Amino acid sequence: MTRPPADHGPQPELTDGVIVLRPWREEDIEPARLGHDEEIAYWFGFDAVVPSYEQHKKAVESWQAGYRDRSLVGFVIEHDGRPVGSVDVRDKGEQVGELSWTLYAGHRGHGYATRAVRMLVDYAIDELGMTRVEARVDPENHRSLRVATRAGLRREGIVRGRGDRKGATGHVLLARLADDPPITDPTSFRALLNSFLPRKRAISQMLIRDPEDRVLLCRLTYKKDWDLPGGVVEVHESPQLAVSREIEEELALDIKAGSLLLTDWLPTWGGWDDAICLVFDGGVHEPSLLDQVVAQPREIVSAHFCTLDEVREHCADFTARRIESALAAVTGGGPTYTESGR
Numbered sequence: 001m002t003r004p005p006a007d008h009g010p011q012p013e014l015t016d017g018v019i020v021l022r023p024w025r026e027e028d029i030e031p032a033r034l035g036h037d038e039e040i041a042y043w044f045g046f047d048a049v050v051p052s053y054e055q056h057k058k059a060v061e062s063w064q065a066g067y068r069d070r071s072l073v074g075f076v077i078e079h080d081g082r083p084v085g086s087v088d089v090r091d092k093g094e095q096v097g098e099l100s101w102t103l104y105a106g107h108r109g110h111g112y113a114t115r116a117v118r119m120l121v122d123y124a125i126d127e128l129g130m131t132r133v134e135a136r137v138d139p140e141n142h143r144s145l146r147v148a149t150r151a152g153l154r155r156e157g158i159v160r161g162r163g164d165r166k167g168a169t170g171h172v173l174l175a176r177l178a179d180d181p182p183i184t185d186p187t188s189f190r191a192l193l194n195s196f197l198p199r200k201r202a203i204s205q206m207l208i209r210d211p212e213d214r215v216l217l218c219r220l221t222y223k224k225d226w227d228l229p230g231g232v233v234e235v236h237e238s239p240q241l242a243v244s245r246e247i248e249e250e251l252a253l254d255i256k257a258g259s260l261l262l263t264d265w266l267p268t269w270g271g272w273d274d275a276i277c278l279v280f281d282g283g284v285h286e287p288s289l290l291d292q293v294v295a296q297p298r299e300i301v302s303a304h305f306c307t308l309d310e311v312r313e314h315c316a317d318f319t320a321r322r323i324e325s326a327l328a329a330v331t332g333g334g335p336t337y338t339e340s341g342r
């Protein structure tokens with residue numbers, strides 16, 4: 001654990017010209033405890049909304065002791081000479097700090113928390129020598145998530161089974177590294193947005209027909225319903241190339257994907273998040289195409305050209321609808337959009 005040497009000096013005051021981060025004083029205890037409200041109690045899982053003077057005094061003393069052994073550095077956030085909240089960074093060892101922040105009732109909505117967390121992150125990295133500062137935020141605590149993001153912490157994932165709030169099921173883990181570019185740098189800002197904007201799974205499938213308009217379906221090892229050939233698009237992969245890759249891997253067929261026939265949105269289902277399924281035109285092939293098929297045994301039992309009646313018999317209803325919509329797009333001339341095949 002890299003902690004500053006014991007002679008690091010007294011806890012400093014930090015300011016950005018609008019707020020001041022300074023050490024706790026005895027006279028802060030009363031206004032700070034009276035600033036506690038339902039919002040603080042809810043997100044931290046406190047039983048009492050307003051702590052007693054003694055309870056808050058104990059907390060302040062533990063933060064002061066934390067500075068002495070550098071296990072925690074806690075600051076009062078001061079604005080216009082009044083305490084408006086608090087922030088702290090806890091040393092987790094291995095040059096990692098964990099942040100926490102609160103604004104007292106009546107002081108939210110002015111940007112003080114964002115300013116305080118930004119200053120604390122810089123202090124933790126520049127003065128305490130931390131290489132990573134992280135925060136764990138309840139996924140439903142949207143105000144706090146915005147504070148973390150505005151302070152330049154990138155979203156890394158969900159820590160399941162953890163939480164302060166009663167009934168919480170996990171934490172969003174966010175962090176900033178010492179060598180992340182400054183938040184004013186456009187690449188850093190894009191990386192930040194990229195870390196938290198929603199993502200959707202993409203699936204690419206191919207509609208391969210024979211001259212009688214039968215459709216190539218795969219019988220699969222992992223589910224009872226048959227499906228079009230294709231699969232999940234990898235990160236950074238083109239959906240059009242993905243489907244040809246999948247068909248090569250699953251069936252050993254070399255078919256270039258043609259134009260897009262259908263975009264089908266698949267709603268949340270059976271433990272899966274929602275997804276976008278893109279169906280590309282694989283063209284018309286003689287039934288002898290099946291002679292070239294080498295099914296990859298892990299996923300594919302067999303491949304068959306099927307009539308629409310056989311499609312309805314072997315596929316899930318939403319897959320059958322998707323195939324019918326894709327077939328209609330072939331003759332209807334142009335890509336179609338459906339939701340669950342409709």
Ligand SMILES: CC(C)(COP(=O)(O)OP(=O)(O)OC[C@H]1O[C@@H](n2cnc3c(N)ncnc32)[C@H](O)[C@@H]1OP(=O)(O)O)[C@@H](O)C(=O)NCCC(=O)NCCS
Pocket residue numbers: 039040043044100101102103104107108109110111112113114115136137138141143144146147
């Ligand atoms: C989390 C918490 C600190 C956020 O408070 P906040 O006031 O929303 O955060 P900030 O001080 O950074 O203020 C940002 C808000 O002020 C607004 N604002 C108004 N004037 C502003 C100004 N001059 N500059 C910047 N922001 C300003 C911003 O638009 C923003 O509102 P928005 O998110 O609705 O767009 C507060 O809700 C809280 O104390 N919650 C309880 C404790 C808690 O949850 N702690 C976190 C545990 S991990």
